[in-house]
Amino acid sequence: MRHAFAQHSSKLALVTLGVIASFTAAWLALAADTSNFTQTISPGVLRVDIVNASSSYAAVGSPTMAMSPTTFSFNCVTSTGTFSSSTEAVYVENPDAADNGWSLSIAAAGGATAVWDSAGIDMDFNDPTTSGGCTTDGGDADSLAGRMQIDPTGILMATGTCGTCGTTALVRQAAGQFSQGVTDSITLIQAGSTSTDIGDWTFRNIVIRQSIPAQQAAGNDYDISMMLSMLAS
Amino acid sequence: MKYARRFQNIRPQKRAFFALFIAAICFIGGLTPFSVSAVGGFGGRPAYPRPDNPRTESIFVHELDLGDVQEEGVKLFNNSEETKTLLVYAADSVHSTGGAFACKQRGEPKEGVGAWIALEKTEVTLSPGQNALVPFTITVPQNAGAGEQNGCILIEEKKPTAENAGGGVNLSFRTGMRVAITVPGEIVRALQIETFYATKQEDGGYVVHLAARNTGNVSIDADVRVRVYPMVGKPFADFWAEFPVLRGDMGEWNFDVEKPFWGGWYFAKAHIEYDASAEAGVGVETGSVPERLEGGREWFFVAPSWQALLVYAVILLGLAFGVRQGLRAWQIRSWIEKSWKPYEVQPGDTVTVLAERCGIPWKMLAKGNGLKPPYALEPGMTLKAPMRLTRSSAEADRRA
Numbered sequence: 001m002r003h004a005f006a007q008h009s010s011k012l013a014l015v016t017l018g019v020i021a022s023f024t025a026a027w028l029a030l031a032a033d034t035s036n037f038t039q040t041i042s043p044g045v046l047r048v049d050i051v052n053a054s055s056s057y058a059a060v061g062s063p064t065m066a067m068s069p070t071t072f073s074f075n076c077v078t079s080t081g082t083f084s085s086s087t088e089a090v091y092v093e094n095p096d097a098a099d100n101g102w103s104l105s106i107a108a109a110g111g112a113t114a115v116w117d118s119a120g121i122d123m124d125f126n127d128p129t130t131s132g133g134c135t136t137d138g139g140d141a142d143s144l145a146g147r148m149q150i151d152p153t154g155i156l157m158a159t160g161t162c163g164t165c166g167t168t169a170l171v172r173q174a175a176g177q178f179s180q181g182v183t184d185s186i187t188l189i190q191a192g193s194t195s196t197d198i199g200d201w202t203f204r205n206i207v208i209r210q211s212i213p214a215q216q217a218a219g220n221d222y223d224i225s226m227m228l229s230m231l232a233s
Numbered sequence: 234m235k236y237a238r239r240f241q242n243i244r245p246q247k248r249a250f251f252a253l254f255i256a257a258i259c260f261i262g263g264l265t266p267f268s269v270s271a272v273g274g275f276g277g278r279p280a281y282p283r284p285d286n287p288r289t290e291s292i293f294v295h296e297l298d299l300g301d302v303q304e305e306g307v308k309l310f311n312n313s314e315e316t317k318t319l320l321v322y323a324a325d326s327v328h329s330t331g332g333a334f335a336c337k338q339r340g341e342p343k344e345g346v347g348a349w350i351a352l353e354k355t356e357v358t359l360s361p362g363q364n365a366l367v368p369f370t371i372t373v374p375q376n377a378g379a380g381e382q383n384g385c386i387l388i389e390e391k392k393p394t395a396e397n398a399g400g401g402v403n404l405s406f407r408t409g410m411r412v413a414i415t416v417p418g419e420i421v422r423a424l425q426i427e428t429f430y431a432t433k434q435e436d437g438g439y440v441v442h443l444a445a446r447n448t449g450n451v452s453i454d455a456d457v458r459v460r461v462y463p464m465v466g467k468p469f470a471d472f473w474a475e476f477p478v479l480r481g482d483m484g485e486w487n488f489d490v491e492k493p494f495w496g497g498w499y500f501a502k503a504h505i506e507y508d509a510s511a512e513a514g515v516g517v518e519t520g521s522v523p524e525r526l527e528g529g530r531e532w533f534f535v536a537p538s539w540q541a542l543l544v545y546a547v548i549l550l551g552l553a554f555g556v557r558q559g560l561r562a563w564q565i566r567s568w569i570e571k572s573w574k575p576y577e578v579q580p581g582d583t584v585t586v587l588a589e590r591c592g593i594p595w596k597m598l599a600k601g602n603g604l605k606p607p608y609a610l611e612p613g614m615t616l617k618a619p620m621r622l623t624r625s626s627a628e629a630d631r632r633a
Binding site for chain 1: 273274275276277278287288290291292310312327328329330331332333334335336337338340341362364385387389400401402403404405406407408409410411440442454457472473474475476477485486487488489516
């Protein structure tokens, strides 16, 4: 009985296989008569993002970075923050779009006249004036004090999902401070011509230090928009 | 036939399952369309790259005279999986730290090449996988100076600026391409090395810093090479890359030198080569002998790792032990040569007995006289001994 059932199943499977093979052959024959297989691969473009590097490299929707909280002080203080964490990283992709190298830089999205915006008193990010070791107003057109430093010297570079790319010829730049009209952009990474033309990389541990002037008004809403630019050079 | 026989030999139940499995694979394979999922970003590329200049595949390069109008185009791509509205705009280039190429922001006033560019569209909405051409013109004003001027074509996604309720830094992203316009006239291509030094890092490694200033009026593609050597031997590290140094800017490069395991004195050597010919340009090499700038030598000391220190300590201990043994051997040899007196072997003398009478180890006596195993002594042989032995061992025994 069992043997008979097995034989029956076997025949049924062979019949199914035959029917499907016939349909597939007919479909392929029709397809061959009526169309060619075509495929388009769009050229890649440079990409820079903050991604979840721990798993999927999915872009983080509205990336923000919190600075370390400080307290109102009669002395100047420094607040620090770090772009990217153990799970998030700055991600760049060069899919053969910048053959002779590229640069990754950061600047205020509002340009040289941008400020740390607050419902109360704003704060500057690019006033180079100091007095007694503290940032003060005076080096630019606005009447605000404060200065931001970007420190890429401790950047942790890693390759992304590419198979054979490396970090050769990716050069970390020195720490830099914004100064209105003089240093409006700070380079994080410069990739030379010998860097891999087709590759993707993650960068972690980019440190931001904001010098807060003495007696800066307290507020929990100081924010500034920064632009990360990846440029073919 | 062979495979058919094997198929027949399989048990009927297994055969049925196997056949169904193959049928399912065929069915799924036949019905599933060939698809490539594209996951990527959005951005642009030059629409009209020129075969005579490979750099034009990545950036816009033109030599334009005063008043010239150049038609160009940027092709925008949306390789992401969402519909995107892209802002495309021109901007002036701006100095960035390290001399790298950078661009001003969208809202900033344009005075240079950014103002020379007129785009037909500034906003394009693209479905996933779609692309679009945005034509633009570059018009060189009559008062443009000779030499190279740089600007940018930039692409960013149109979206409202995120307000960070808790305060902090909101991040936006953009990509872009350099627009390098050379206006004919007196072209000066000159580069000079400004600084070359090494600085120690917290992890014990070093960073070798090299900076070169462009004193001409066009950008220069500088072949930068830095090699780090130990005191003796092949290079420990070798860095080489070509970087553009923009007009009036200073290119600065930091090369990380990992802490060498063995430590010691190292020196870094640097040189920069570039095409100094006035006919050279962005992506155009004349093939002439390159100008070579030497950065000199920069010495630095690197402390060894603790494992290397351990190895060094063992070697030093071994050396000290060897020196001590050598010194002792030399002292003994010198003592034998100066103080040992000749003695004629008498019947009954043995090496051990004579050594005991002299108060030295028998091996020393044997070695001092060049005796080989089995150290047998023949009466009448002359030996050297550390004291004048006047009697034979047997006589000495009797007297004792």
